[in-house]
Amino acid sequence: MSFFAANNLVKQFGGLTAVANLNFTVNQGEIFGIIGPNGSGKTTVFNLISRFFPLTSGEIYFKGKRIDTLPAHKICQVGIGRTFQVVKPLKRMSVLDNVMAGAFLRTSQVGKARAKAKEIVHFCGLEPYKDFEAKSLPIPLRKRLEIARALATEPELLLLDETCAGLNPKESEEAILLIRKIREAGVTIIIVEHLMKVMMGISDRILAINFGGQITTGAPKEVAGHPEVIKAYLGDAYAQG
Numbered sequence: 001m002s003f004f005a006a007n008n009l010v011k012q013f014g015g016l017t018a019v020a021n022l023n024f025t026v027n028q029g030e031i032f033g034i035i036g037p038n039g040s041g042k043t044t045v046f047n048l049i050s051r052f053f054p055l056t057s058g059e060i061y062f063k064g065k066r067i068d069t070l071p072a073h074k075i076c077q078v079g080i081g082r083t084f085q086v087v088k089p090l091k092r093m094s095v096l097d098n099v100m101a102g103a104f105l106r107t108s109q110v111g112k113a114r115a116k117a118k119e120i121v122h123f124c125g126l127e128p129y130k131d132f133e134a135k136s137l138p139i140p141l142r143k144r145l146e147i148a149r150a151l152a153t154e155p156e157l158l159l160l161d162e163t164c165a166g167l168n169p170k171e172s173e174e175a176i177l178l179i180r181k182i183r184e185a186g187v188t189i190i191i192v193e194h195l196m197k198v199m200m201g202i203s204d205r206i207l208a209i210n211f212g213g214q215i216t217t218g219a220p221k222e223v224a225g226h227p228e229v230i231k232a233y234l235g236d237a238y239a240q241g
């Protein structure tokens with residue numbers, strides 16, 4: 001039994017096929033990367049897993065149970081958390097309260113939710129900012145808060161969408177350290193990033209897609225050297241040369 005399995009995923013928006021018969025599995029404890037050019041369907045895959053959109057066809061299994069039939073709030077409850085490409089904190093609330101909002105998924109007791117939120121805020125290096133209004137945070141810290149909010153729901157599988165977008169190299173490096181720390185804490189991760197360098201360095205395995213379909217899946221080096229991947233990113237001339 002796979003920890004996570006996507007079987008024959010298809011998503012159509014009217015006449016546009018955004019995800020075309022995609023199959024992949026993720027092992028427990030793995031950092032699994034999804035790469036592909038702009039518009040290739042990466043975020044749609046996340047939206048299908050988190051049930052933001054219903055599948056056109058296909059099946060998704062998490063720890064042996066079918067989950068594509070569940071409503072969005074149940075996806076979080078079964079242990080799948082996500083971050084968004086465009087971060088969406090509760091702007092007028094403090095950093096700690098934002099994280100508490102996530103923690104309420106697992107408890108209705110304020111004290112317990114606050115204790116959990118404090119632990120996560122500390123884990124994510126947000127302690128110095130815990131009383132700041134979310135809207136006052138610069139982008140790198142907002143991204144961290146987005147991760148903290150997702151972690152507060154205690155996911156076993158975390159979907160990270162463009163965590164490093166808009167960050168400078170030093171900030172990206174810090175984000176990568178946090179992602180590694182999350183995996184070390186026992187959370188399995190599926191990650192989407194535009195920066196190939198980040199994806200190559202952090203992923204155990206990578207799925208490369210184009211036009212919503214699979215090009216190849218494998219170790220980062222194999223995927224980066226695959227002629228179809230090179231072609232999808234750089235064009236024919238590079239793939240042949």
Ligand SMILES: Nc1ncnc2c1ncn2[C@@H]1O[C@H](COP(=O)(O)OP(=O)(O)OP(=O)(O)O)[C@@H](O)[C@H]1O
Nearest residue numbers: 013016017018036037038039040041042043044045
């Ligand atoms: N809600 C929607 N309605 C209609 N078309 C959509 C919708 N969401 C995505 N699409 C289309 O589906 C295709 C895949 O988009 P998606 O955002 O998943 O790609 P992506 O690989 O995440 O792109 P990027 O790297 O630019 O974020 C695109 O052609 C996009 O225009």
